[in-house]
Amino acid sequence: MTTTAPTAIGLPVSDADPFSHEVLEDPTPFHAQLRDAGPVVYLDRYDVYAFGRHEQVHAALVDWQQFQSAAGVGLSNFRYEKPWRPPSLVLEADPPRHDAPRRVLTKVLGPRALRRLHEQWVADAEVLVDQVLAAGAEFDAVPALAEAFPLRVFPDAVGLPAQGRENLLPYGDHAFNAFGPPNDLVARGNPRVAELSAWVGAQCAREVLAPQGFGADIWAAADRGDITHEQAPLVVRSLLTAGVDTTVHGLSAVLYAVATNPDQWRRLRAQPELARVAFDEAVRWESPVQTFFRTATTDVAVAGHVVPEGKKILMFLASANRDPRRWADPDAFDLGRDPSGHVGFGMGIHQCVGQHVARLEAEALLTALARRVATIEPAGPTKRHHNNTLRAWESIPVRMLPA
Amino acid sequence: MHETTERTHAAPGGMATDVAMLRVTAKTRVAAGVVTVQLAAPDGGRLPDWTPGAHVDLTFGNGLTRQYSLCGDRWDAGTYRVGVLLEPAGRGGSSYVHEQLEPGHLVGIGGPRNNFPLVPADAYLFIAGGIGITPLLPMIAQAQLLGADWRLLYGGRQRSSMAFLDELAGYGERVQVAPQDEVGLLDLPTFLGRPRAGVRVYCCGPAPLLAAAEATCADWPPHSLRTERFVAAEQGAPALSTPFEVELRRSGRRVTVTPDVSVLQAVAGAGVDVLSSCRQGTCGTCETAVLDGRPDHRDSLLDDDERAAGDCMYICVSRSCTERLVLDL
Ligand code: HEM
Numbered sequence: 125m126t127t128t129a130p131t132a133i134g135l136p137v138s139d140a141d142p143f144s145h146e147v148l149e150d151p152t153p154f155h156a157q158l159r160d161a162g163p164v165v166y167l168d169r170y171d172v173y174a175f176g177r178h179e180q181v182h183a184a185l186v187d188w189q190q191f192q193s194a195a196g197v198g199l200s201n202f203r204y205e206k207p208w209r210p211p212s213l214v215l216e217a218d219p220p221r222h223d224a225p226r227r228v229l230t231k232v233l234g235p236r237a238l239r240r241l242h243e244q245w246v247a248d249a250e251v252l253v254d255q256v257l258a259a260g261a262e263f264d265a266v267p268a269l270a271e272a273f274p275l276r277v278f279p280d281a282v283g284l285p286a287q288g289r290e291n292l293l294p295y296g297d298h299a300f301n302a303f304g305p306p307n308d309l310v311a312r313g314n315p316r317v318a319e320l321s322a323w324v325g326a327q328c329a330r331e332v333l334a335p336q337g338f339g340a341d342i343w344a345a346a347d348r349g350d351i352t353h354e355q356a357p358l359v360v361r362s363l364l365t366a367g368v369d370t371t372v373h374g375l376s377a378v379l380y381a382v383a384t385n386p387d388q389w390r391r392l393r394a395q396p397e398l399a400r401v402a403f404d405e406a407v408r409w410e411s412p413v414q415t416f417f418r419t420a421t422t423d424v425a426v427a428g429h430v431v432p433e434g435k436k437i438l439m440f441l442a443s444a445n446r447d448p449r450r451w452a453d454p455d456a457f458d459l460g461r462d463p464s465g466h467v468g469f470g471m472g473i474h475q476c477v478g479q480h481v482a483r484l485e486a487e488a489l490l491t492a493l494a495r496r497v498a499t500i501e502p503a504g505p506t507k508r509h510h511n512n513t514l515r516a517w518e519s520i521p522v523r524m525l526p527a
Numbered sequence: 528m529h530e531t532t533e534r535t536h537a538a539p540g541g542m543a544t545d546v547a548m549l550r551v552t553a554k555t556r557v558a559a560g561v562v563t564v565q566l567a568a569p570d571g572g573r574l575p576d577w578t579p580g581a582h583v584d585l586t587f588g589n590g591l592t593r594q595y596s597l598c599g600d601r602w603d604a605g606t607y608r609v610g611v612l613l614e615p616a617g618r619g620g621s622s623y624v625h626e627q628l629e630p631g632h633l634v635g636i637g638g639p640r641n642n643f644p645l646v647p648a649d650a651y652l653f654i655a656g657g658i659g660i661t662p663l664l665p666m667i668a669q670a671q672l673l674g675a676d677w678r679l680l681y682g683g684r685q686r687s688s689m690a691f692l693d694e695l696a697g698y699g700e701r702v703q704v705a706p707q708d709e710v711g712l713l714d715l716p717t718f719l720g721r722p723r724a725g726v727r728v729y730c731c732g733p734a735p736l737l738a739a740a741e742a743t744c745a746d747w748p749p750h751s752l753r754t755e756r757f758v759a760a761e762q763g764a765p766a767l768s769t770p771f772e773v774e775l776r777r778s779g780r781r782v783t784v785t786p787d788v789s790v791l792q793a794v795a796g797a798g799v800d801v802l803s804s805c806r807q808g809t810c811g812t813c814e815t816a817v818l819d820g821r822p823d824h825r826d827s828l829l830d831d832d833e834r835a836a837g838d839c840m841y842i843c844v845s846r847s848c849t850e851r852l853v854l855d856l
């Protein structure tokens with residue numbers, strides 16, 4: 125990134141493109157430049173104000189009064205542009221409209237509600253790991269584990285029918301690309317948007333969903349009047365958009381982390397109760413969700429600068445999660461650190477309502493692996509998958525030797 | 528059909544820590560026997576977010592804990608406001624607030640928690656009896672903001688004892704003020720009219736008013752009526768302002784939690800890191816199973832049944848009612 129002369133008020137300006145393939149391939153150097161340029165940096169290419177430091181990102185995430193979501197959490201400003209799909213009632217809503225759907229999801233996806241899934245998911249993880257290891261020590265961890273496990277447990281937990289589940293990942297991939305600028309990644313997804321959206325929309329109907337599951341729970345909340353029946357399908361949709369790709373890339377992140385940090389894998393094997401810490405540390409370290417936008421509801425003063433009303437703010441969660449002002453040795457994947465306070469799941473009223481689902485999936489898979497696998501090592505060149513919002517792997521060849 | 532949440536249980540004590548103390552920034556008499564109290568974080572920072580219908584548990588210097596509905600403006604992230612009626616028959620919470628609490632004092636805080644949320648609807652009918660107006664005030668502001676069709680029927684003994692009439696005056700004809708000494712008991716059948724779908728009825732006030740609302744709404748579609756009961760009888764629990772002991776069963780350690788630290792901090796000090804995130808009792812990350820002892824719940828997550836079960840707690844904010852707490856850590 126080239127940081128040009130500060131403007132009259134001293135605001136650093138950059139012409140960098142955070143959504144270029146170069147940055148998406150390895151955003152770490154760009155994040156470091158962004159943080160060092162200042163607490164707020166104006167990205168003139170997109171006319172947005174970027175926050176790269178933990179302090180400002182955290183402050184913006186919790187301050188829904190000044191940094192709103194209802195104008196979209198992507199680059200597109202819903203005040204002026206038509207959204208590509210009906211906006212989310214949760215992610216892309218402000219109080220008071222955000223309240224009721226959020227409250228319903230908090231209960232449906234809460235730690236207490238997940239207790240009944242715990243045993244089943246642990247058993248499912250063990251079966252999957254056994255199958256994968258039986259097929260050979262060398263395999264690609266992305267399709268074999270990171271994609272296979274969430275696709276095995278999550279659609280069932282929602283109550284989706286068996287047919288068409290292969291649409292979930294492409295739909296989510298496009299939705300997360302669509303938060304960025306209309307670049308080649310979005311263009312590549314566009315031809316299938318109508319078809320995929322129609323499929324996803326159809327799965328949100330009450331008759332299509334199983335009588336038990338997150339989907340049915342959401343409809344039951346509508347029966348109680350906690351949300352309206354008109355809202356229920358879009359609330360179900362939020363799980364299908366936000367609940368699959370995110371966990372796939374979160375699991376890829378932790379698998380890559382342990383494959384490339386054998387000392388940390390040994391530590392996890394010795395203390396399997398560190399599985400949750402390992403996952404959150406991977407979410408901090410890799411930030412599967414890299415960025416989200418907000419819109420200023422008023423002229424907001426930030427670290428001596430002013431973000432004008434109506435302008436978009438780009439919050440770099442990934443950069444905040446590796447800000448040396450907040451974290452010691454931020455680039456190290458370290459099970460000895462307390463990753464609490466990372467913003468990989470966001471913070472404040474929009475903080476990921478599915479985080480306990482993601483943690484339970486990770487805990488089940490990591491514990492099953494820790495029990496059966498002595499060593500994990502890279503077994504070939506890895507390949508990134510580029511997405512405007514997600515940090516993702518397409519391929520992580522590994523060799524796992526059984527215990 | 529209706530849902531009632533009742534506030535008869537006394538929130539157990541446990542003096543708040545630094546992390547859970549608010550400062551009184553103003554106390555204002557708003558009607559005969561009613562004061563509002565404004566609270567802010569000692570460092571002036573953001574307070575935990577809340578939604579209309581929410582209440583907080585406040586623990587006072589005399590060790591009593593009481594629940595009060597938040598009746599301020601949620602767009603002002605740094606301030607809470609509660610309204611407190613002086614109840615001579617009560618057991619000391621309200622008289623403490625009226626007679627002894629002053630700006631500058633610190634109070635312990637739990638929550639906010641919401642058992643009385645405003646659900647989406649095209650139209651709302653609000654019914655308030657006396658100090659029961661407090662949770663309805665932010666609901667009304669919200670209904671207005673959303674452009675919903677709403678009306679309020681507000682009863683009280685006499686005009687001079689009815690709080691917030693000035694604030695409500697701005698809403699014009701949507702608000703019907705009905706002091707008992709002028710117009711008699713509230714005429715619910717006339718106010719509510721014929722049963723119809725798509726309307727939510729919110730009622731807060733003394734038990735007889737809620738019973739009347741329930742009777743009048745008997746023929747309404749299920750879930751039309753939502754109520755919250757204010758119970759005059761205050762049941763105090765002595766506050767546990769002393770340190771308590773936490774036993775970490777799995778790691779075989781014991782730590783003492785002094786009033787100035789959270790359980791989360793104390794446990795971390797003993798070398799057991801528990802994953803946390805919001806540190807406000809809202810996200811659920813620090814959930815910890817309780818094996819023995821009775822937690823003093825201060826989170827925003829558990830409902831009354833889950834609290835009563837006492838089998839888990841959010842250790843970033845919650846404390847202990849018993850001198851010993853055994854956690855599955
Ligand atoms: C590792 C996995 C995951 C990551 C990294 C992640 C990340 C995030 C982030 C950063 C936000 C905040 C958005 C904002 O502030 O604008 C968020 C919100 C959300 N997430 Fe997740 N997520 C994950 C898994 C899940 C799962 C499994 C589900 C569903 C079961 C889910 C559903 C949601 C929903 C519905 C929201 C919107 C909440 C709101 O706006 O109130 N997420 N997620």
Ligand code: FES
Pocket residue numbers: 802803804805806807808809810811812813814826841842843844
């Ligand atoms: S850390 Fe969020 S509830 Fe305790």
